[in-house]
Amino acid sequence: MVDERGIKLLRELSESFGPAGFERETAIIVKRFMEPYAEEVFSDKLGSIIFKKTGTKERPRILLAGHIDEVGFVVSGIDEKTGYLTFNTLGGWFDQVLMSQRVIVRTKKGDIVGVIASKPPHLIPQEDLSKVVKRQDMYIDIGATSKKEAEDMGVRIGDPVVPWSPFSTIKGGTVAMGKAFDDRIGAFIAMETVRRLSEGRIEHPNTVFGAATVQEEVGLRGAATVAHVVDPDAAIVLEVDIAGDVPGVTPKEAPSAMGKGPCLVTYDASMIPNQPFKDFVIRTAEEMKIPLQLTQVARGGTDAGRIHMSRAGCPSVVIGVATRHIHSHVGLLSLEDVENAIKLTMELVRRLDEDTVKSFTNI
Numbered sequence: 629m630v631d632e633r634g635i636k637l638l639r640e641l642s643e644s645f646g647p648a649g650f651e652r653e654t655a656i657i658v659k660r661f662m663e664p665y666a667e668e669v670f671s672d673k674l675g676s677i678i679f680k681k682t683g684t685k686e687r688p689r690i691l692l693a694g695h696i697d698e699v700g701f702v703v704s705g706i707d708e709k710t711g712y713l714t715f716n717t718l719g720g721w722f723d724q725v726l727m728s729q730r731v732i733v734r735t736k737k738g739d740i741v742g743v744i745a746s747k748p749p750h751l752i753p754q755e756d757l758s759k760v761v762k763r764q765d766m767y768i769d770i771g772a773t774s775k776k777e778a779e780d781m782g783v784r785i786g787d788p789v790v791p792w793s794p795f796s797t798i799k800g801g802t803v804a805m806g807k808a809f810d811d812r813i814g815a816f817i818a819m820e821t822v823r824r825l826s827e828g829r830i831e832h833p834n835t836v837f838g839a840a841t842v843q844e845e846v847g848l849r850g851a852a853t854v855a856h857v858v859d860p861d862a863a864i865v866l867e868v869d870i871a872g873d874v875p876g877v878t879p880k881e882a883p884s885a886m887g888k889g890p891c892l893v894t895y896d897a898s899m900i901p902n903q904p905f906k907d908f909v910i911r912t913a914e915e916m917k918i919p920l921q922l923t924q925v926a927r928g929g930t931d932a933g934r935i936h937m938s939r940a941g942c943p944s945v946v947i948g949v950a951t952r953h954i955h956s957h958v959g960l961l962s963l964e965d966v967e968n969a970i971k972l973t974m975e976l977v978r979r980l981d982e983d984t985v986k987s988f989t990n991i
């Protein structure tokens with residue numbers, strides 16, 4: 629299971645403020661945490677953080693990537709009369725999960741807590757009660773009573789907004805609950821892998837580049853610049869997987885379940901994985917006796933969508949942690965799955981030598 633220090637880091641990452649395009653606070657956490665364990669921690673010019681650890685060989689260069697941006701919002705206007713805020717989305721949201729939720733607005737004068745306003749049922753006409761309210765018709769209430777008051781509180785158009793959602797563990801400490809597991813859990817796995825390789829002085833026949841990428845939720849943008857900077861020979865993208873053990877979801881829509889082991893994504897809308905690499909992951913998991921779920925995400929993509937097409941191409945796989953209720957205020961995941969994903973990633977890094985990586989693309 630993830631130890632206490634790991635839980636503390638995961639809490640810090642989860643609760644940090646970092647919607648797409650505004651990841652600085654989360655990036656600083658990654659940088660500070662990784663400095664003792666990496667030879668070099670640096671950022672590219674879009675804001676992603678890269679941490680490097682050389683093993684017994686310079687090449688192959690192995691990229692472990694997880695994105696640190698979360699889905700959020702950006703203030704689009706302030707209502708003249710009432711001081712309520714309108715907002716656009718950063719990333720994909722289902723309008724129904726927004727209502728009555730607390731949010732944090734980051735202004736030039738500091739953070740403000742607000743709530744996405746909803747009318748009491750008494751005031752909604754009977755025929756509208758079963759309808760979904762559109763995001764365009766929603767407002768964030770920050771307690772202001774006029775535009776001037778909201779402006780005096782520091783709010784400006786373009787200010788970023790994230791869900792307010794404290795991290796907790798439930799089910800005897802085996803399940804984590806909180807926001808932004810998509811995809812701080814991926815960044816966490818990359819960080820933990822490099823930390824454990826470094827602390828345990830574990831040999832690996834390659835150079836590892838961990839990356840906390842930015843702006844994935846708005847179109848895999850950070851992955852493009854990270855792939856250019858790192859120039860990887862193989863990439864493991866660490867992500868959430870959409871858990872299918874949710875009422876109303878069928879296995880053919882989402883085959884994985886929380887607590888049944890890490891997931892290997894066999895297909896998504898942004899990438900078909902390199903097949904020998906995919907088989908190598910399956911074989912490694914079998915040999916390590918790590919449970920592995922094979923999944924598909926027909927709609928949706930990951931950073932691997934960019935990375936596998938960078939330069940002359942890069943053999944890539946996506947390893948995920950089945951997470952319930954992603955892209956909402958609160959997600960759930962199994963900390964045992966996280967531990968197994970770390971163990972699997974570490975073992976893959978230990979085994980990815982030059983010949984193995986070359987075999988992925990030999991015709």
Ligand SMILES: [Zn+2]
Pocket residue numbers: 810845954955
């Ligand atoms: Zn996402």
